[in-house]
Amino acid sequence: MIKIFGAAVLFTASYFIGSTILSTYIMRVNQLTEYSKFLSEIMLSLEYRPQDISQILSEAADKMSQPFKDTIKQIAKCSFYYSRLSEIWKTTFLTNKKQFAVNNDEMSLIASTGDVFSEIQKEKIINGLKLNLMRIEDLIKQAQADKKNKGQLYKRLSLLGGAALIIIII
Amino acid sequence: MQMFDSIIDLLPESIKNALEGITNINSVEEIRLRVNRPIELITFEKKFFLDKTAKKEDILHILNMGARNSLFAREEEIRNGFITVKGGSRIGFTGQAVRLDGNVKSLCNFNSLNIRFAREIKGCAxxxxxxxxxxxxxxxxxxxxxxxxxxxxxxxxxxxxxxxxxxxxxxxxxxxxxxxxxxxxxxxxxxxxxxxxxxxxxxxxxxxxxxxxxxxxxxxxxxxxxxxxxxxxxxxxxxxxxxxxxxxxxxxxxxxxxxxxxxxxxxxxxxxxxxxxxxxxxxxxxxxxxxxxxxxxxxxxxx
CATH class of the missing domain: 3.40.50.300 (P-loop containing nucleotide triphosphate hydrolases)
Known part of the structure; x- marks a missing residue:
């Protein structure tokens, strides 16, 4: 009886571990996709409704989910008090890094987006954002491939590991 | 005084420190920064230089703070050579022209800056x-x-x-x-x-x-x-x-x-x-x- 109960617990645990690993990959894709939508939103605002960056960011953040929402709102608030938006952007994203599912390369790209706002001309900012968006789209493709290959693989491996443990225990 | 404080908030720490010793600070009408030259103060009574040299970064700092990090949203003002900041004070500047089809589209590489304090004197008219x-x-x-x-x-x-x-x-x-x-x-x-x-x-x-x-x-x-x-x-x-x-x-x-x-x-x-x-x-x-x-x-x- 105890063995059957232990086996069930092990199987459930291995299933959840596998699912958690897979969901990290799914979250990574979702976050990158959300960020790309955010960049598009910012570009549209800049193009058609040029207003203060704090306002643009706040409005765009309202449409986002966590952890982007709080991080971007934090940047918008700080933009009143500090002169270098690129530094605020980088620092805020890197400080909140643990809340994101993206990897280091992806985070460093997201954290460097703020650099484009140091330009004075709107067109240059939009071009900078377009470049960022293209790179994010490449990263999304990579993340989707990772989700498909690695995510499923880790899920299967954890289930197999669980099954192996159950066999050993029994 | 409130007007003065709102301008002080725009300045980099190093300039704030340099202004600390000025006794007749309330009578300041203009603060002028020119890259690699001493900062000039113009008060009701006199003009004088501070013992502090302005840097390019100081000018950019003040402009960014004045425009709340949104210089891009002030293209028209930049083209005209000034921005108006919170409280109504005006920051005028000079720099390098960005030209498009022979017209000045914007300014970059700012080299001088002039902060003119707006004053509200009720009854003066x-x-x-x-x-x-x-x-x-x-x-x-x-x-x-x-x-x-x-x-x-x-x-x-x-x-x-x-x-x-x-x-x-x-x-x-x-x-x-x-x-x-x-x-x-x-x-x-x-x-x-x-x-x-x-x-x-x-x-x-x-x-x-x-x-x-x-x-x-x-x-x-x-x-x-x-x-x-x-x-x-x-x-x-x-x-x-x-x-x-x-x-x-x-x-x-x-x-x-x-x-x-x-x-x-x-x-x-x-x-x-x-x-x-x-x-x-x-x-x-x-x-x-x-x-x-x-x-x-x-x-x-x-x-």
């Missing part, structure tokens, strides 16, 4: 009031003074007085076209300075378009604007005058000859748009009337 009325009727007036004499401060207080009413006269519907955002010092559309209860403001609005918009939408009895002199200003004023609206404006100048030498102001004078031309001067930090001319350029007694 009271001495003008007897000269701008004729049998209880407001007259169209042009105030003329050299740059930095206090025209904007005077116009602001005059707007407040005309709008609220004074000496028993009732206030009137006042339209203010604040093209440079210095008179009302609007922040997100809301005037930061007292411009009266009956004043409708067009903030950062070109005078030419603003005049007709105000007449159509708000039916003002008087339109107040600053620093006229261009062709479009002339056309706008003609339109306003033809609608029977009184106009109060300011222009740069020191004497009537100088005024007449300016092509479009000359035209404005010939059209007799203004009933009075008031030459203002500042001596010992007090605004005074130097001379007054009627619409036909006859000198009017200053009592």
């Amino acid at each position: 009271s001495f003008i009031l007897p000269y701008i009325h004729n049998k209880d009727k407001l007259l169209s007036c042009l105030f003329i003074a050299p740059p930095g004499a206090g025209k904007t401060t005077l116009l602001r207080d005059l707007t407040r007085l005309i709008s609220n009413g004074f000496d028993g006269t009732q206030g009137i519907k006042t339209g203010l076209i604040d093209e440079r955002g210095e008179i009302a010092a609007c922040l997100e559309g809301i005037p930061q300075l007292d411009i009266g209860l009956r004043t409708d403001v067009l903030d950062n609005f070109p005078k030419a378009q603003g005049v007709m918009l105000l007449i159509r939408t708000m039916s003002p009895e008087v339109i107040i604007t600053d620093e006229i002199g261009g062709e479009s200003d002339y056309e706008a004023l003609i339109q306003a005058a033809s609608c029977g609206v009184k106009i109060i404006a300011s222009a740069h100048g020191e004497c009537i000859e100088e005024l007449l030498s300016k092509a479009y102001i000359n035209k404005i004078i010939k059209h007799r748009i203004f009933d009075r031309y008031l030459f203002i001067q500042r001596s010992n930090n007090i605004l005074k009337i130097k001379k007054i001319y009627s619409s036909s350029l006859k000198e009017v007694d200053v009592f």
